Amino acid sequence: MFNQNLPLAERMRPTSLEELVGQEHLVGEGGVLRKTVRAGVIPSMILWGPPGVGKTTIANIIANEIKASFFTLSAVSSGVKEVREVIAKARSFGKTILFIDEIHRFSKSQQDALLGAVEKGIITLIGATTENPSFEVNSALLSRCQVYVLEALKEEDLMHLVNESLKKDEKLKTKQVDIKENQTLLNISGGDARKLLNLIELVIDAVEGDKITITDELVIQIAQQRVAIYDKSGEQHYDIISAFIKSVRGSDPNAAVYWLARMIEGGEDVKFIARRLVILASEDIGNANPTALVLATNCFQAVNLIGYPEAEIILSQCTTYLASSPKSNASYMAIKSAKSSVRQTGDLSVPMHIRNAPTKLMKDQGYGKGYQYAHDYTNNFIEQEFLPEKIKGTKFYDPGKNAREEELRKRLKALWKDKYQY
Template sequence: MFDLNLPLAERMRPTQLEDLIGQEHLVGPNGILRKTIKSGVIPSMILWGPPGVGKTTIANIIANEINSPFYTLSAISSGVKDVREVIDKAKRQSKAILFIDEIHRFNKAQQDALLGAVEKGTITLIGATTENPSFEVNSALLSRSQVYTLKSLTEQDQINLIHHVLNKDEKLKKKTVKLEEHAALLSIAGGDARKLLNLLDLVCDSIPGDEISITDQQVMDIAQQKVAIYDKSGEQHYDIISAFIKSIRGSDPNAAVYYLARMIEGGEDIKYIARRLLILASEDIGNANPTALVIANNTFQAVTVIGYPEGQIVLSQCATYLACSAKSNASYNAINRARAIVKQTGDLKVPMAIRNAPTKLMKDSGYGQGYKYAHDYPNNFAPMEFLPDEIKNSVFYDPGKNAREEEMRKRLRALWKDKYGY
């Protein structure tokens, strides 16, 4: 008997093909994967499909059907060492299955560590991924695996699943539950069976009494109050990354690391986080500390190579560094001001002195005439007008109020005197 404190999705996870709802094209009476499982000869495979459509469940069913040793690793929290430990155990067993959730998050070195064991048949690999394996899985590993594509659960699949668990789950059977409406449940779940069942469990727990009727309004009210999840494609995704960026901008490394942890635990794409840090280094720090951009760029390169779990350390280092850095949005403001002028004034003529003059005709027409080569003058500077006449003396870059940019301001003031008002 299952622990009734487990999440509903875990309590009701099917252990045999007959109980699986959805994926008829794979596990239905004529499904290719059903035939493979019934044959008892299981190839290494990649299960590709959206979240919560049965990838982990199918892997568990396979292990149950053929009675094999079954190991599970998560690509978010496991490294090469973990893979090798499983392979060493599998060498002392037969027909061992290794299930790797979110295998697309394994970097090349981690995927390469699997290759030899898969080739020799030491393990049967079952990888689950929400990303196209053609792009995210090592081609050598992919060539040794069958790829099975799982489909999103239909609305009817989800309704069938709700009624199935209401009739079968030992905890929910203690109540009389009437499903008056289901639109809100299905909308919030978004085709994710795991999310659907756990939300249903939460709603049933939150409505008092032994006889309850579930309406859309009740579901929405309860979800807004109590569902605290990290949805990589939903509102939480944008709320958490917004809080992360604003914490760094606000120079709070503690809040930055907290929201970073929320994203990591939620399975956020490591490269997405690194890209946002790279943008922030320029947008919110800029010339107040140019090294920030170098560190953020190196962070992106590093996490792209090493992935999870070690990449979280690099992200943490970068986030805390950026949070502790001096801040300036002067460069960000400068390009915005310049673009606004471009939109307003259109294609203004470039001053003749700084036009390119690759041909004799252009030179004869005055292109490049009067140009002063800065390095021929003291301090590598010669005063000229570089902007079109219509907007000359316009100021786009206003150095920030920080030590480094104040030095820039002093230099610009010394060079340009009163021209730009520095």
């Protein structure tokens, strides 16, 4: 039954996989979720993706398709008590899906309360998160769930949803709406389909008459919201973080803190920013200043505890420190070079003298024979071969041209003489 008091996004919520826009890799023909729904055997799962891309909708559709009881909890407002109440009901209801929105906000004790019921199949858990579940969901619960990654909706997907709403919604189809410009609609909604549909309804409701021409100026005026350039298009999110990272890498703290401010003003998640700083501390600074990784890791932990708005101070400290640090990508290049060698040479045998020999049979076969224990020698070092025969003498790590790594270079050269050409 049509209820115009419901928000447009709710009125237009898809009720079947066929109606869902986007996520073809999951719900299209051959998609893993479509296959599991057809089979009627649904695993517990975590749906990971940006806001407004269909996580809640997919959970509802799955419950409807397999005729399961459906309970929804929000991690923001629910706790262990509510979880246990749902589990108790599920014991008598039979097939039950528990959908937890923002599951990354559940504490460890709240997540632990789900474990037994998920493991025994009392409930099928569907969790939704905008955060990397590897960081935000405890490993015990994560191991019992499949993780499905939802992709950001494309601009054409978002405008398709708008056009379908204008054609099919009982309230809006009585209007003659001409979308002359759509950039601000897309900008303000930031790729969130729910926000986009509710914004288009807000604009239409605010204009008198049945003939409406939507322009960027009109949308800004009605939304009464300053549009940060930060999310100007679907790619802008990635452009800004790219500019931020490259400014830090380029040792420009002024530009780096400017792009940081752009992200903060645009409402970027503090954990996303802090996580990128941790990666950068190893990739672009590395052993030129090992303290950078320590500071970046502490920054990540601190912003998780503090949150906005004070987290911006911590982010600024870390950003300016990393930008001002000496740079080296030697560690990053070392693993890239080593991986390339692995791909080219395949699974080379581990030299016998450095193999593990936990049994007598292995020792008799020569495992570990000839290994020299470094701590038995002067300076805790004795030259021996650790690489497979085919690639022996290959240098993967070449210390950078900076004070700290020059010290490492001198030490390695003294130890290995001319073997690795340091």
